[in-house]
Amino acid sequence: MxxxxxxxxxxxxxxxxxxxxxxxxxxxxxxxxxxxxxxxxxxxxxxxxxSLTRWTLFDSTFIGLDNFAQFFREPFLIQGVINTIIFALVTCTLKVVFGLGLAVLLTSDIRMRALLRSIVFFPVLVSAVGVGIAFTAMMHPTRGIINIALDLVGISGPGWLTNPALAIYSVALVEVWRGVGLATVIFIAGIMSIPQDYYEAARIDGASAWERFCYITLPLSRPATVTVIILSFIHGLRNFELVWAMTRGGPGFASDVLASVIYKQYQAGFYGLSTAGNVVLFVLIALMAIPLYIYLNRREGHQ
Structure with a gap:
């Protein structure tokens, strides 16, 4: 041997x-x-x-940090940054809440579960521009189907996209409707990876459905929660298509986000300025997303 x-x-x-x-x-x-x-x-x-040059398709001239200095002097830049953060926080929070709720429902013993999962995920496959155009028509203050339905029950619908105080939140709700399906799929994967023995033991001990959710599903699906938070937050910070399709930053500049501010500069022919804005957006996302990622994973490691 x-x-x-x-x-x-x-x-x-x-x-x-x-x-x-x-x-x-x-x-x-x-x-x-x-x-x-x-x-x-x-x-x-x-x-x-x-971003350090004044450039066109055919030539470029090095100008140092002038583009960044001019970009930070933009009159509506602060409003765009605030709207960007609001949009990211609202969409991220609601995607986590609704995504987890739908995932719990769609992993329970209900009929037509596979069909319902497909229906929930379907909006993710639709173009953001198409969704924006459709909801712009639906949110029309007088002819939109949403306000018409509210009028039938005696509620006067607001100007979803024409009211400066509501516009960015209205677009955020549409983004949640469109993107919650992806969050739901990630949560479903996380919940289905939890061993069923834990749930069986909890049922034997007399734990209610709410207690099983709080003490088994919620803590053991934490990796999926971290993934949804990071992806949703980054997507919210860099969102452009839906905002542009629905409001173009309006009314006025009320729903401008940082990406739409950058695009307007590009439309005006300030290519170097818009490139500097893209670098600023990249740095902003990195400064916010990387510490969040480290913090969430550190908390996960401690548990």
């Missing part, structure tokens, strides 16, 4: 050495690294360079 063991050890030693010096891990990594460099690193560093 000792001879067999020593021979097995001797035969394994060269294999371990070959694995350590094998070229396959490097070659497998290279395609992903090339794609990442071409699609992310190169555009990122190019944007940083062009």
């Amino acid at each position: 000792m001879a067999m063991s020593s021979s097995a050890t001797a035969s394994n030693a060269p294999l371990t050495k070959r694995q350590r010096t094998s070229p396959y891990p490097t070659w497998f990594f290279l395609p992903a690294a090339i794609i990442y460099g071409v699609l992310f690193l190169f555009p990122t560093f190019s944007s940083i360079y062009f």
Whole structure:
């Protein structure tokens, strides 16, 4: 037995050495690294360079930090930043709440569960521009189906997109309707990974449905919750399509977000200025999302 063991050890030693010096891990990594460099690193560093220039399609002139100085002097920049943060917080919070609620419902023993899951996820597949156009018509103050339905029950519907105080929140609610399906799918995956033995033991001990949710589902689906929070928050910070399709930043500048401010500069032909705005948006997202990610994962590690 000792001879067999020593021979097995001797035969394994060269294999371990070959694995350590094998070229396959490097070659497998290279395609992903090339794609990442071409699609992310190169555009990122190019944007940083062009943000320091006054450029057109054919030439560029280096001007240093002038674009950033001019960008921070934009009269409605502060309003855009505030709206961006409001939009991100509202959409992130509601996606987590409704996504978790729908996931609990759609993992319970209900009829047509698979069909309901498909219905909930369907809005994610629809173009943001198409959703924005449809809801713009539905939220029309006089001819929109939402206010017509409210009038039938004696409620005077507001100007969802024409009231400066409501416009950004109205767009945020539409984004929640469109994006909650993805959050629900992530939560469903997290809940279905929880061993059923925990629920069976809790039922035997007489735990109610609410207690099972609070002490089993909620803490053990934390990884899914962290994922939904990070993805929803980043998407909310960089959202542009839905805001532009529904309000174009209006009425006035009431629903402008940082991305729509940047796009308006690009429309006006200030390419270097809009590129500087993109760099500012990238830095803002990094400064807010990375500490949030570290904090949430640190809390998860402590638990």
